Amino acid sequence: MGRSRRLNKAVSAAREYDPYTSEWLKHEFETYALLREELPIARVESRGRPERGDTGGSWLLTRYDDACSILSHTETYSSQASSYPERPWIPQAIDPPAHTAYRRILNKWFTPDAMTAMEPHLEQYAGELLDRMLEKDEFDFVADFADPFPTVIFCELFGFPLEDYAQLMDWKNTLMHSSDGHSRGRALALAKAEELGIERDADGGIPQDGLMQVFGSTGASIYAYFGELLEKRRKEPQHDMISQLVVSQYEGERPLTQEELLDTLFLMFMAGLDTVASALGLIVKGFAEQPEKRREFIELMDDPRRLMLAVEELVRYHSIVLLPRRVTRAVEFEGVRFHTEDQVNCPTMAANRDPEQFENPDELIFDRVPNRHMGFGHGPHRCLGLHLARRELRIALVLLHRRLPDYEVHPDRKPELFGGMKGASSLWLRKA
Amino acid sequence: MHVKIIAERCQGHGMCNMVCPSVFKYDDDGFGYVVPGLEQVPANLADDVRLAEIQCPERAIVIAQ
Numbered sequence: 001m002g003r004s005r006r007l008n009k010a011v012s013a014a015r016e017y018d019p020y021t022s023e024w025l026k027h028e029f030e031t032y033a034l035l036r037e038e039l040p041i042a043r044v045e046s047r048g049r050p051e052r053g054d055t056g057g058s059w060l061l062t063r064y065d066d067a068c069s070i071l072s073h074t075e076t077y078s079s080q081a082s083s084y085p086e087r088p089w090i091p092q093a094i095d096p097p098a099h100t101a102y103r104r105i106l107n108k109w110f111t112p113d114a115m116t117a118m119e120p121h122l123e124q125y126a127g128e129l130l131d132r133m134l135e136k137d138e139f140d141f142v143a144d145f146a147d148p149f150p151t152v153i154f155c156e157l158f159g160f161p162l163e164d165y166a167q168l169m170d171w172k173n174t175l176m177h178s179s180d181g182h183s184r185g186r187a188l189a190l191a192k193a194e195e196l197g198i199e200r201d202a203d204g205g206i207p208q209d210g211l212m213q214v215f216g217s218t219g220a221s222i223y224a225y226f227g228e229l230l231e232k233r234r235k236e237p238q239h240d241m242i243s244q245l246v247v248s249q250y251e252g253e254r255p256l257t258q259e260e261l262l263d264t265l266f267l268m269f270m271a272g273l274d275t276v277a278s279a280l281g282l283i284v285k286g287f288a289e290q291p292e293k294r295r296e297f298i299e300l301m302d303d304p305r306r307l308m309l310a311v312e313e314l315v316r317y318h319s320i321v322l323l324p325r326r327v328t329r330a331v332e333f334e335g336v337r338f339h340t341e342d343q344v345n346c347p348t349m350a351a352n353r354d355p356e357q358f359e360n361p362d363e364l365i366f367d368r369v370p371n372r373h374m375g376f377g378h379g380p381h382r383c384l385g386l387h388l389a390r391r392e393l394r395i396a397l398v399l400l401h402r403r404l405p406d407y408e409v410h411p412d413r414k415p416e417l418f419g420g421m422k423g424a425s426s427l428w429l430r431k432a
Numbered sequence: 433m434h435v436k437i438i439a440e441r442c443q444g445h446g447m448c449n450m451v452c453p454s455v456f457k458y459d460d461d462g463f464g465y466v467v468p469g470l471e472q473v474p475a476n477l478a479d480d481v482r483l484a485e486i487q488c489p490e491r492a493i494v495i496a497q
Contacts, residue, residue, distance in 0.1 A: 107461045112446050308450055370486040378489060382443045387462075 010038035017044040017060055019322060019347065020420040022181025029362060032350040036062040041336045044345070058327075058343035059336075064354035064374070066334060067346035070325055071379040074099075077325035077344060079381060089267035090260060096380055102264065105248045105256075106384055109241055115387040122153065122395045130403055138410055138430045142281050145400075146427070150276035150392050157388075158268060159233065159240025164225075172273045174218045178211060182418035182425045189214050219266075226265045230258070241268075272385065275320065276392050278423025282318040283397065285427050286364075288409045293364050298401050300366060310366040311394050316373035317364050319348040320422050323377065348374050349422075406432035433473045434496045435481050437464050441492035451487060452480035464492070 013031050018024060035042050044060045061067055070077045074095045080088050088094060091102035108114075126149055133144040151169065155162055170188055177185025189206060196217060198210035206214060229242060237243040245264060250256055256264070287294040300306040327342040338344065352373045353361040376383040383389065409415060410428035417424050435455065437448070444463045448456035455470045455477055473481050485493040 104461055107444065111458065111460070111462045112449060312447075369483065372487060372489040372491075374489065376445065376489075378443075380443060382445060382489075387446055 006034065007038045010034050010042070014039055014042035014044045014060060017042075019422075020180045022417045022419050024419045025417050025422060028349065029353055032062050032347070032353060035060065036350065036354060040066065041334060058345070059338065060345050060347075060350075062347075062350040062354070064351040064357035067323070067348075067351040067374060068378055070333075070344055070346055071323060071374070071377065071381070074380055076328055076331055078328050079325060087259065087263050089270065090263040091384075092267050092271070092381065099380060101251050102260075103380070103384070105245075105250070106264075109244065110384055110387055112387045115391050118153075118157075118388070119391055119395065122391060123399065125149065125153065126392075126395050126399050130399055134403055134431075138428060141284055141427045141429050142277070142424055143426070145396070146277045146280040146284070146424070149280070149396060150389075151273050153388075153392065154268075154272035157241055158265075158272070159238055159242040160229070160269075167225075168269070168273065171218055171222050172270065175215055175222075176270065176274055176421065177418055177425070178214065179205060180418040180420045180422075181416070183416060184425060185418070192218060222266065222269065223262055226262050226269075227258075230261055230265075271383075274421065274423070275383075275385075276389050278320045278421065279315065279318055279389075279393060280396055281424030281427050282320065282422070283314050283393070284400070284429075285409070285415055285424055286318065288407055288427075288429055290364075291406075291408075294401070294405075296366060297397070298405055301398050301401065306367060307394060307398070309368065309371070311390060311397070312371050312373065312375075313364060313366050313368050314393070314397075315375035315390075316352045316358070316368075316371060319352045319373070319375045321375075321377065322347045322421060323381075348377070404431065408432045433478050433481065434471055435466055435473050435485070436471060436494050437466055438492045438494060439463070439465075441490045443490050443492075445489050447487045447489065448484035448493060451484040452477060455481055456484060 013034055019028065040061065040063045042060045042062070044058065061070065078095050079099075080093050080095060091099045091106070094102060129145050129149055133139050133141070147169070152162065152165065154160075155165060155168070160168060173182065173185040174188040174192060176182075178189035179186060189211070192214045193200070193206045193210055196210075196213055198206060198213060201207045230246060233240075233243045233246050237246070242265070245256065245261060248256055250260070287297065297310060300310055323346045325344045325346070327338045327340055327344060330340055331338050352358065352375060355361050357372070358368070376386040376389070407429045410430045413426075413428035415424055415428070416426035437456075442463050444458065444461070446458065446462070446464070448464050449458055455467055455473065456464050457467055458464050470477075481495065485495050
């Protein structure tokens with residue numbers, strides 16, 4: 001293809017950029033590669049997902065170095081979007097220095113030591129789920145394992161009652177997956193829209209303003225639920241993070257306000273219920289489709305050093321997060337003029353496949369060094385739960401493959417994938 | 433070989449501690465530091481310290497010969 005034809009193709013790819021569909025996943029890496037070569041800082045007009053702080057539009061950055069630079073300069077590239085249905089989530093949508101103060105409260109609960117202490121429990125629970133799943137010859141890995149494993153652990157850690165698990169998942173799926181290819185999320189959002197008397201649009205979907213009503217109403221239910229839970233823990237503290245949060249001090253000066261408590265819980269809920277589940281679904285789907293990579297993994301997994309590097313590589317290869325930032329002042333970046341209120345998007349799946357940073361980026365190389373991937377983000381907002389996430393991924397993958405070294409994607413049941421903060425919502429496997 | 437962590441750059445990814453736990457520890461907030469007395473890296477740990485420097489996602493580890 002000629003140079004100018006490639007450039008034209010890149011321009012139209014930028015114009016049509018919409019990562020929030022399952023269709024997008026069929027060509028995402030190809031498109032990010034094309035944009036990285038031809039238009040590494042591309043003007044886009046994506047529709048965005050305001051409920052997640054993604055206001056849409058503006059710029060798409062596909063180079064690793066550019067993403068590092070944006071994500072490190074929080075004063076110019078703010079995490080606070082202008083259009084959350086409720087208040088900004090704490091600490092994700094807050095900038096330093098307040099972010100630093102909130103993170104100081106949370107960080108100490110998520111240190112490597114604290115998470116290592118949980119490992120026996122992680123192993124035991126993962127083992128139980130796997131044993132139950134493997135009584136069957138064919139099973140949905142997402143429903144039987146990838147969803148419940150990290151989610152139940154998260155509920156226990158924070159103190160969300162396990163009997164509320166299904167309700168919490170439904171709320172999360174309504175907010176996160178109403179229109180990204182996740183069938184359960186779509187069904188839930190449609191039911192909610194019907195309950196609220198919202199008319200469907202011509203395609204049978206929910207119009208944008210109706211969607212904001214759905215999110216507003218769901219968000220209000222979640223906040224009411226959290227409010228009750230906080231009240232219970234105030235009266236009767238338990239050994240969980242909600243109880244600790246209630247008595248935490250901001251900068252050692254004052255307790256957190258009710259609003260701060262709610263906004264923190266809200267973020268923990270959104271971040272804790274989806275991420276490891278999504279990564280696990282995509283990793284295992286990859287292993288089902290690439291048996292030679294699966295065998296390579298099984299051969300190395302008893303060597304702790306090689307296993308550690310392999311898990312990092314899997315996180316790089318299967319990165320799931322989009323990282324939108326809002327420009328706070330007119331600024332020139334790498335020869336491009338950004339305006340105040342522009343949105344700059346740094347998808348980790350693009351940065352983590354940049355050949356300037358990662359040799360043969362589209363290949364899984366388990367002993368890849370260096371591997372300074374940003375699968376857990378970069379800069380002050382790097383994933384709070386990464387030490388837990390790493391352990392969950394490692395334990396899940398090792399225990400699964402010890403019990404089941406051979407499996408394949410079920411020939412009659414196609415995996416269901418969703419875009420955006422992407423993942424698998426259904427992954428039927430069959431013992432081989 | 434001498435090693436230090438630039439505190440302002442460290443974001444607590446914990447990679448250095450995973451690669452070389454005897455030299456790199458982390459404080460109560462999860463940010464890394466070099467164990468006092470090991471800034472001058474013992475020869476048997478030099479390879480691991482080099483790997484930690486290479487792997488740090490924030491490039492917060494600096495080695496001087």
